Amino acid sequence: MMKNKDMLRKIYYENKAMNRNMQRFLSWMILNIRRKFHL
Template identity: 90%
Template structure:
């Protein structure tokens, strides 16, 4: 394996790890917000959780598109 190929492989693995970390942090933060809104029975907090879930879905779709593009580039 050449150095260029090895560096490219490391680059794609790092991108994948960063995406996974971003996914976990997004889900964790929405979970914390939902828990605090449910505990205090805050209506505005519940609306924020719903808006956050919509943004989370949009982010996940965009990350999935990025993953698909990376898979096509790798082949």
């Protein structure tokens, strides 16, 4: 059984990694959309 603090830390770091991936994905999407419409 994990301690609550360890569990919270794990969730926190996983969320941080997920947010970073989402931001990278969104910026890639925006780049492609702008390229498509030549803005």
